[in-house]
Amino acid sequence: MSGKSSQLSSRAGLEEAAPHYHGHRERLRSRFNEAGSDAVTDYELMELVLFRALPRRDVKPLAKQLISRFGSFAEAIAAPRPLLAEVDGLGEAAITEMKIVAAAAQRILRGEIRRRPVLSSWSAVIDYCRAAMAFSDTEQFRILFLDKRNQLIGDELQQKGTVDHTPVYPREVVKRALELSATAIILVHNHPSGDPTPSRADIEMTKEIMEVSRTLGIAVHDHIIVGKDGHASLKGLKLI
Template sequence: MGEHAKGLEEAPHYYGHRERLRARFRDAGADALADYELLELLLFRSIPRRDVKPLAKALIEKFGSFSEVITASPERLSEVSELSDNVITELMAIHAAAQRLTRGQVKRRPVLSSWSSVIDYCHTAMAFADKEQFRILFLDKRNQLIADEVQQTGTVDHTPVYPREVVKRALELSATAIILVHNHPSGDPTPSQADIQMTRQIAEVAKSLGIALHDHIIVGKEGHASFKGLRLI
């Protein structure tokens, strides 16, 4: 038996699977792969000497989807004993890269003319977070993004928001308009009465100082809600 044939026989069974999966991804694209298969591709580099298909499937089962694995907090990922610190760091880096990419799409042109990019960015950044976050997009007079800041992080169902602090920060940045964004960890983006009341208070204070509130977007696993679209502001 030749050395090459002997080497193939001795190679772990998952080597061939890895090459076939990579080839299918190259030839047919990401849409040809199931969630767990795309996750496998990401795990190949950080776990080079093990069959990662069972782990990928277990992660999808635990968290619910590819997106929820990638956006899971380090604390939740560390609950999976098979994930080393290096693997958790890689997954966090992938989430950060996705946020950077979608944020770049928002920064390149006026926000109001690229609304779908704004929604994609907000969804990527916040939809699967396990705590409420209150984010503000600050815009200049051309409606281009000046800054994007998480102002508050709360609990699973509440984030304290202070209208005067929101407007004060807008004035510091010389913003002429703002878009409010927060997430509902429950998954349902339907605005609560508290959300509506808080938004109207911010709109009132902002308007008195010449700052427009373009919208308040709530994101969740089940989609998003726009206060402007719902005619709540």
Template sequence: MSGADGGAAVPHYHGHRDRLRARFAEVGGDALPDYELLEIVLFRSIPRRDVKPIAKELIRRFGSFAETLAAPPARLLEVDGIGESVVQDLKVVEAAARRIAKGAVRSRPVLSSWSAVLDYCRTAMAFCEREQFRLLFLDKRNALIADEVQGQGTVDHTPVYPREVVKRALELSATALILVHNHPSGDPTPSSADVKMTREIIDVAKPLGISVHDHIIVGREGHASLKGMRLI
């Protein structure tokens, strides 16, 4: 396609890209809606196509910027315009977000930076399609020693073995634990099985000098703390 002067016409979306980049530079990402932030991520991945419809379709299908990044590659590839290289770019951004959130947890005692712990747990697990059980191992200063996924299960169940949990804590010389798991349904409300399993771990850990500070359940709709709900 040529312009009036005989030269190649500039695609209509180039001006939009320039304006959106300028707005990002001026106000930052927090002021942009999810689809526009996603557009900026897609600019480099898809240089020769209008990415606005693609970004809007991703948000429509998956619900939010965070849920798009966390979506399984196979489901991302179902969206027109998304190829393997784009999926990889999205997963790099997701990994970077997790690394930043984890760094905030590692940099200071966990119990004095509870909001960072919650942010990290949500970033790592809230949008997983399968249930995952994660353990945060703490030392006597309540600093994070290790963060490990103990098990992955189905959409609504992960087998957890209290003695294995405590055995791993002893191997790491941890003196405290924070249990974390996700509810893929989105609703973080603890089940009776969640409460029962937590109490079993407490019963095994306590005689060995290991405290269970909390059990956090995360989901797209928020989080629940068993300690905060006075269930442990």
């Protein structure tokens, strides 16, 4: 066999050995780059995230499995690590890539509400709260601390609880607001069930915090409850 023939045979062998998904990856990347995120489905966006962590695997089946199990791209990247670890084929490197995306999304949204008065950018506040908490499998209580111009000066996760309860202590909430020199706060917590409808306990706890805060000149602008199915505002519902 001539040298030229050997080169052609070797090249053909390499082409035959190339994994079938290499071409798919390039086509998907090109579509994303040229047409934007709206041109890809949730599972395709998940594929793009997994490419870096799993460079030698066809990740389409895994991406579809994640969307099927958790419901959407947002719910999948926000899912707790222990639940993600239960997915066959999803290792620590891939989970970390997903959590990096989730953290980046939260940081971008938090940046949006830091730039201007919170009360004039309410949709951005809701988006941030839902990204941070709506898909958690345990109940969490968060406080947004505002200055006299209603700009965000602090955002803290105060308590974590069980699937349906988080202990909240009104005096601790107010104490932290005073430490940060906040003049107003927004209370936020999630309902892991997905239904953001306020419970009687939610309403009573909010009123207790408002009563303690009022005596020290701290306003409670609202209490937002977030869940997979949406959000609820106690002020909007005229419950406070």
